[in-house]
Amino acid sequence: MSTLKLAAALILAATAATAASGAVETPMLGKPISLADLAPWDLSIGPDGVGLPAGKGSAREGKQVFIDKCAACHGLEGQGQPADRLVGGQGTLTSDAPVKTVGSYWPYPTTLFDFVRRAMPLNEPQTLTSDETYAVSAFILAANGIIKPGDVMNAKTLPKVKMPNQGNFFIVYPGNLK
Amino acid sequence: MKKSGKAEAADLHEPAAANGLLHRRFFLAGGAGVGLAALSGAAKAEPLAVPEWTRKPGAWFSAYGQPSKYESKVGRGAIVEHNPLYESGPGSIRTPLQFLEGMITPNGLHFERSHNGIPDIDPEQHRLVIHGLVKRPLVFTMDDLARYPMTSRISFVECAGNSGALYAKDAAAGTAQTLHGLLSCAEWTGVSLALLLDEAGVDPKATWLLAEGADAASMSRSVPLAKAMDDAMVCLYQNGERIRPSNGYPLRLLVPGYQGNMNVKWLRRIKLTAGPTMTKDETSKYSLLLNEGKSAQFKFQLDAKAIITRPSPGYLLKQQGFYEISGLAWSGNGKVTKVEVTADGGKTWAQAALSDPVLSKALTRFRIPWHWTGQAAVLQARCTDDTGYTQPARDVLIAARGNRAAYHNNAISSWSVATGGEVKHVYA
Numbered sequence: 001m002s003t004l005k006l007a008a009a010l011i012l013a014a015t016a017a018t019a020a021s022g023a024v025e026t027p028m029l030g031k032p033i034s035l036a037d038l039a040p041w042d043l044s045i046g047p048d049g050v051g052l053p054a055g056k057g058s059a060r061e062g063k064q065v066f067i068d069k070c071a072a073c074h075g076l077e078g079q080g081q082p083a084d085r086l087v088g089g090q091g092t093l094t095s096d097a098p099v100k101t102v103g104s105y106w107p108y109p110t111t112l113f114d115f116v117r118r119a120m121p122l123n124e125p126q127t128l129t130s131d132e133t134y135a136v137s138a139f140i141l142a143a144n145g146i147i148k149p150g151d152v153m154n155a156k157t158l159p160k161v162k163m164p165n166q167g168n169f170f171i172v173y174p175g176n177l178k
Numbered sequence: 179m180k181k182s183g184k185a186e187a188a189d190l191h192e193p194a195a196a197n198g199l200l201h202r203r204f205f206l207a208g209g210a211g212v213g214l215a216a217l218s219g220a221a222k223a224e225p226l227a228v229p230e231w232t233r234k235p236g237a238w239f240s241a242y243g244q245p246s247k248y249e250s251k252v253g254r255g256a257i258v259e260h261n262p263l264y265e266s267g268p269g270s271i272r273t274p275l276q277f278l279e280g281m282i283t284p285n286g287l288h289f290e291r292s293h294n295g296i297p298d299i300d301p302e303q304h305r306l307v308i309h310g311l312v313k314r315p316l317v318f319t320m321d322d323l324a325r326y327p328m329t330s331r332i333s334f335v336e337c338a339g340n341s342g343a344l345y346a347k348d349a350a351a352g353t354a355q356t357l358h359g360l361l362s363c364a365e366w367t368g369v370s371l372a373l374l375l376d377e378a379g380v381d382p383k384a385t386w387l388l389a390e391g392a393d394a395a396s397m398s399r400s401v402p403l404a405k406a407m408d409d410a411m412v413c414l415y416q417n418g419e420r421i422r423p424s425n426g427y428p429l430r431l432l433v434p435g436y437q438g439n440m441n442v443k444w445l446r447r448i449k450l451t452a453g454p455t456m457t458k459d460e461t462s463k464y465s466l467l468l469n470e471g472k473s474a475q476f477k478f479q480l481d482a483k484a485i486i487t488r489p490s491p492g493y494l495l496k497q498q499g500f501y502e503i504s505g506l507a508w509s510g511n512g513k514v515t516k517v518e519v520t521a522d523g524g525k526t527w528a529q530a531a532l533s534d535p536v537l538s539k540a541l542t543r544f545r546i547p548w549h550w551t552g553q554a555a556v557l558q559a560r561c562t563d564d565t566g567y568t569q570p571a572r573d574v575l576i577a578a579r580g581n582r583a584a585y586h587n588n589a590i591s592s593w594s595v596a597t598g599g600e601v602k603h604v605y606a
Binding site: 015016026027028029030031032033034037041042043044045046047060073082091094096098102105106107108109110114118119122123126127165168169170171172173174176177178 | 185264267294295307309314315316317318322323325326327340344373374376377378388390394395396398402404446447449451453454455456457461462466467469470471472473474475476477478479511525567570578581582586
């Protein structure tokens, strides 16, 4: 804060010409980059699905991806162990032992694509193709009974999937929960 | 009316609360030495010998200093064995709060939480990109950022899951470290994020941003733009040296007072957005499952909390007499204004002394003198911050939230002291 203001003041003093025009000079050392050049890093997908890539897949195709690349850590049916359980748990959130999974807890379907694409499989993240990512996402959604095994997930259909627990989430910010 | 020096000194020698708590300025009052020494009944000291290390030259210098070998117990605990299926995977390691003093955590003891290992990042190749709802998407090298005007601030970082064990029905066996050690405090130095965002030119439609790391989890979190413009920093230095790899080298985001996970390590990307991205770690994780199946999302601030670090589980009080109770208090909403301590499980409270400096969103050290008479005691501390908020009793917090919330547990915690001097975590 104050250091910043001081720095700004020094710059102002040193560049009287700029100051006269009313603009504060800042270092401006960042280099401009085009959207195409930063695209390989622009991974995140929000709930509106904007930015989802081309490609598609259904649970039928996703089953094999899951067996090959996910089941070792999440169980053949997504039942978990050693890593997170991905399937089931519906109806347990008010019990003493809530089971939070993609099916019972997650509020948005886009989160599944976003997370699997950026971080899974744990041992070799960012190696799945877009088709594989759609297909394995479809497999997890279908295993939870949220879509049908034949339903095709793509940039249009995925964001429209209604997650059963979404209505139970509320946003605290800008307030606080005490 | 102001009391005379003598009358005030007499007051300072009155018990401040039951079960041996003394006034926080007890030792400033003078004349205290006699009474306490008499009570502690010390045996005669051994005759003094001149030790070996005084009679021969010591070791030569080393490029980077290390703690004394006699302090080897001071570490971040046993390294948890990871699953053989994982190369390294998600995990955490905790600060040994019970062995530390003051408000600063040494860099090698700062807690760590990561979701797929610690990346080995070459700073020459690392970049920070700012894009999304901005006029000019910009890319910065680490050398670029090192040329910006810098700010320093002392700030705590606390994992939202810290103290989560206190939601459990029964009090877990544990220490200050294992129960509350996802908490550290350092002096962070870097560039104001607001300055960089101004350079990129924030589009008025932007209300949030996504911060993303370059680790194998590509950890990503949504941060409200208002917070980013208020006091967020992109940090290059921690306690004067470049941030360690495990804490985000070469660049980490600091969002003072907010959930630890949002202080994204290995920061490589900031995308301005019109709303939150709803990443895995702000939906599936780091949300609070409350009563009736409701889930609270984007509760960011770590509310006021205090814990006693000395004595705490692992300590054994070997004799009656004087002990200083020492601990840490903090608030993600501002400054600590008051810490109260009880030795009788909350029936009577005395105010602790706060050690300068007391800084907003930083750990604050508190201390209070205690004369242990050998009776069973239950020690607790509770923190009040400058918003006027006081941390709740555990049963009050659980009544409001249920016991499934997992995160943000800032309830008062309790250590029992048995007549034999053992200290344990209990619910009281």
